[in-house]
Amino acid sequence: MHVSRLALDRYRSWEHCVVDFTPGVNILQGANGMGKTNIVEAVEVLSTGSSHRTSSSLPLVERGQSSAVIRANVVSGPSAGLSAPDMTSNANMGETGAYGASGAVHGQSGANESAATPANADGETTVTTYELTVAARGANRARVNGGNSLYMRDVIGRIPSVSFTPEDQRLVAGDPASRRTFLNQAGALLIPGYTDRLQTIAKIAKQRAALLKQLGARDVVPAAADAALSGLEIWTGQFIELGVAVTRDRRRIVDMIAEPFAAIYRSLAGDDQRAQLAYEPSFDEIFLTDDPLPRISEHFQRIYPGEVARGQNLIGPHRDDLSLLLAGMPAREFASNGEMWTMALALKMALFDVVARERGTRPIVILDDVFAQLDESRRSQILGFASRQDQVLITVAAASDIPDLAGRADTNVIDVGALKRTQDEYLHPDLSALLGADAARGGKTVTA
Numbered sequence: 001m002h003v004s005r006l007a008l009d010r011y012r013s014w015e016h017c018v019v020d021f022t023p024g025v026n027i028l029q030g031a032n033g034m035g036k037t038n039i040v041e042a043v044e045v046l047s048t049g050s051s052h053r054t055s056s057s058l059p060l061v062e063r064g065q066s067s068a069v070i071r072a073n074v075v076s077g078p079s080a081g082l083s084a085p086d087m088t089s090n091a092n093m094g095e096t097g098a099y100g101a102s103g104a105v106h107g108q109s110g111a112n113e114s115a116a117t118p119a120n121a122d123g124e125t126t127v128t129t130y131e132l133t134v135a136a137r138g139a140n141r142a143r144v145n146g147g148n149s150l151y152m153r154d155v156i157g158r159i160p161s162v163s164f165t166p167e168d169q170r171l172v173a174g175d176p177a178s179r180r181t182f183l184n185q186a187g188a189l190l191i192p193g194y195t196d197r198l199q200t201i202a203k204i205a206k207q208r209a210a211l212l213k214q215l216g217a218r219d220v221v222p223a224a225a226d227a228a229l230s231g232l233e234i235w236t237g238q239f240i241e242l243g244v245a246v247t248r249d250r251r252r253i254v255d256m257i258a259e260p261f262a263a264i265y266r267s268l269a270g271d272d273q274r275a276q277l278a279y280e281p282s283f284d285e286i287f288l289t290d291d292p293l294p295r296i297s298e299h300f301q302r303i304y305p306g307e308v309a310r311g312q313n314l315i316g317p318h319r320d321d322l323s324l325l326l327a328g329m330p331a332r333e334f335a336s337n338g339e340m341w342t343m344a345l346a347l348k349m350a351l352f353d354v355v356a357r358e359r360g361t362r363p364i365v366i367l368d369d370v371f372a373q374l375d376e377s378r379r380s381q382i383l384g385f386a387s388r389q390d391q392v393l394i395t396v397a398a399a400s401d402i403p404d405l406a407g408r409a410d411t412n413v414i415d416v417g418a419l420k421r422t423q424d425e426y427l428h429p430d431l432s433a434l435l436g437a438d439a440a441r442g443g444k445t446v447t448a
Contacts, residue, residue, distance in 0.1 A: 001074060001075065001076045001159070001160075001361050001362075001364075001390070001391075002021065002022075002023045002074070002075055002364065002390060002391040003021050003043060003072050003073065003074055003075075003159065003364060003391065004020065004021055004022075004073045004074070004075050004127070005018065005019070005020050005021070005072065005073040006018070006019050006021065006039065006042065006043065006070075006071070006072050006073075007069075007070075007071040007072075008038075008039070008042055008068070008069070008070060008071075009068065009069040009071075010061060010062040010065040010067065010068045010069065011038060011042055011060060011061070011062065011068040011069070011070060011134075012035065012038040012041075012059070012060060012061075012062060012068070013035040013038055013062070014035055014038060014039070014062070014423070015062060015423065015427060016423055016426065016427060017035075017039065017419065017423055019039060019414060019419060021391070021393070021412065022410065022412040023390060023391055023410060024390075024391065024392070024410025024411065024412070025386070025387075025392045025394065025410060025411045025412065026391070026392065026393050026394065026411075026412045026414060027394045027395075027396060027402055027411065027412070027413045027414065028040065028393065028394065028395045028396070028414045028416050029395075029396050029397075029398070029399060029401075029402065029413060029414065029415060029416060030395075030397070030415065030416025030417050030419075030420075031397060031398075031417065032397055034416045034417055034420055035416065035420065036395040036416045037368055037369065037395055039395075039416070040163070040366045040368050040393045040395055041053060041368075042070045043072070043159070043161055043364065043366060043393065044161055044163050044366060045060065045070060045132070045134070046070050046072055046130060046132050046155075046159055047156070047157070047159045047160060047161040047188075047189070047363075047364070048156060048157070048161070048184075048185040048188045048189065049152055049153065049156040049157075049185075049188050049195055050181060050184060050185060050188075052163060052165055052167055052178075052181060052185075053167070055177070055181070057134050057135060057136065057137075057140065058136050058137070060134050061134060061135075061136040065136065066135065066136050066137075067133050067134060067135045067136060068133070068134045069131065069132070069133050069134070070131070070132045070134065071129060071130070071131045071132075072129070072130050072159065073127055073128070073129050074127070074128050074129075074130060074158075074159055075125060075126070075127050076125070076126055076128070076361075077124055077125030077126050128144065128145060129144070129145050129146065130142070130143075130144055130155050130158065130159065131143040131144075131146070132152060132155065139151070139152075140152040142154055142155040152195075153195040153196045153199060156188050156195045157188045157189050157195070159364070160189050160355050160359055160361065160363035160364070161363050161364040161365070161366055162348055162351055162352045162355065162363045162364075162365055162366070163348075163366040163368060164345070164348050164365070164366065164367050164368065164370050164382065165366075165368045165369070165370065166368070166369055166370060166372075166373050168341075168344040168345070168347075168348065168370075169337075169340050169341055169344055169373075171324070171343075171344045171347055172324050172331050172332055172335065172340040172343050172344055173331075173332045173335075173340055176319070176320070176321040176322075179321060179322040180317075180318075180320055180321075180322075182322070182347070182351075183250050183253055183254075183320070183322060184198060186253050186257065186351055186354075186355075187249055187250065187253055189351075189355050189359070189363070190253060190256065190354065190355060190358055190359075191249050191252065191253065194246075194249050197242055197245055197246050197249070198246060198317075200242060201239065201242045201243060201246055201316075201317060202318075204235055204238050204239050204242065205239060205313050205316060205318060207231075207235050208232065208235040208236060208239055208313055209311060209312060209313055211228045211231050211232045211235065212232070212307050212308055212310075212311045212312065212313070213311035214228045215228050215229065215232070215308045216308045216309060216310075216311050236297075236300055237297075239313070239316060240283075240293055240296050240297060240300070241293065243283055243296075243316050243317050244283060244286060244292060244293065244296070246317045247281045247282075247283045247286050247317055247320070248286065250279060250281065250317070250320060251279050251281065251286070254277055254278075254279040254322065256354050256358075257277065257347070257350045257351060257354055258276065258277045260349075260350035260353045260354060261275065261277055261346055261347055261350035262274070262275055262276060262277075264346040264349050264350050264353075265342065265343060265346040268342050268345065268346055268378075268381055269339070269342050273326075273327075274326070274327050274328070275324065275325065275326055275331075275343055275346065276324075276325040276328070277322060277323070277324060277325070277347075278322070278323040278324075278325055279320075279322055279323075280320065280321040280322065280323055281317070281320050282315045282316055282317065282318075282319040282320050283296055283315065283316070283317070285299065296315075299315060300315070303315065324343050324347070326339060326343070331343055338375065338378075341373070341374060341378055342378065345378065345381065345382060349385060352365070362389055362390045364389075364390075364391045364392075364393065365385075365386055365389045365391070365392045365393070366392075366393045367382065367386060367392065367393070367394045367395070368395050369395050369396070369397070370382065371396070371401060371403060372397075372401070379403070383403050383404070
């Protein structure tokens with residue numbers, strides 16, 4: 001499986017953008033601020049339903065716009081790794097298809113013999129167009145092959161990907177929110193229904209918090225307090241039931257990743273190095289009994305005064321954490337900077353291995369500006385990993401940063417600056433013509 005064409009409308013810095021990818025290695029080269037990270041982030045959002053860079057949809061939408069659109073042509077089948085840049089489904093890619101191909105400066109392309117993705121029933125290569133509309137506010141929607149409108153959760157996980165980013169060190173040393181994002185992205189790729197449950201419990205948590213604030217208001221009248229208390233009881237029951245389901249999902253995710261993580265860390269850091277994962281659920285009652293609901297309900301009763309006073313849900317999956325341990329000690333407190341980077345790399349590589357095993361197809365690998373953050377040894381380790389994959393998307397700021405991927409012939413270099421100029425020429429033809437005429441005169445003043 002690989003993405004052959006990506007089209008963006010009103011996504012972050014890109015008003016319109018179309019870029020063609022090939023199987024194998026794709027390198028997006030461009031100066032900082034050109035929008036190369038935004039391009040690969042769009043693949044991550046379409047894949048997992050979220051971005052490692054933000055916790056909400058609003059920053060994904062171009063300023064002043066109400067929504068952004070991500071479209072991707074995805075090739076799967078027995079010869080998916082041999083496909084040239086896709087030119088077959090441009091009608092599904094919207095208006096931006098008019099200028100997409102010319103923006104990419106392609107390098108030498110060749111076959112990726114390791115690609116092996118499921119074919120359709122006839123054993124043929126298929127091209128599927130996925131479309132995701134990201135709303136600045138409100139519900140996100142999706143379509144497959146231009147069909148009926150779907151919920152975003154209906155397409156999440158269909159294009160598996162794993163991203164390696166400069167922020168990955170936060171998985172070890174950062175706050176719990178970054179680790180919950182990792183668990184949520186893993187859940188979207190590995191567990192059917194996880195995204196749906198996560199979205200539903202977020203809505204329930206919001207309703208419950210609103211009632212807690214209402215009950216804590218000084219001017220609340222008795223009748224309104226009684227109604228709020230009755231509603232709180234109902235929402236709390238739903239919150240507990242769904243929260244237990246999400247907690248069990250996350251424990252399953254950690255159990256799946258823990259062993260590969262430990263093995264990969266040993267291979268990167270040395271056979272005598274021991275790293276572990278430990279899931280720390282807010283609903284820790286699930287570890288104590290087969291039926292944790294009554295105990296969690298009692299827990300909520302004990303903390304009720306504190307929740308009302310603060311107007312917040314004080315326990316639940318939104319307060320879960322994932323601890324990374326080095327030799328049995330918390331890595332965020334005792335690991336060196338290099339050890340943290342190695343643990344972060346091992347965690348992402350472990351997720352890749354588990355997704356590949358469970359899904360039967362290798363995820364797309366995204367390496368977003370990671371090389372400047374790594375020493376030579378870790379650069380070599382991640383490049384060795386990337387060189388074995390079916391499709392890799394790499395962002396670099398300069399030609400000197402382009403990595404040597406063991407002489408792979410299927411490397412496609414995309415000039416993001418040229419892509420940006422192509423966009424401007426398409427959107428503002430009059431201005432482009434004026435600037436072109438000025439450049440042709442060499443900046444000389446024409447006199448009568």
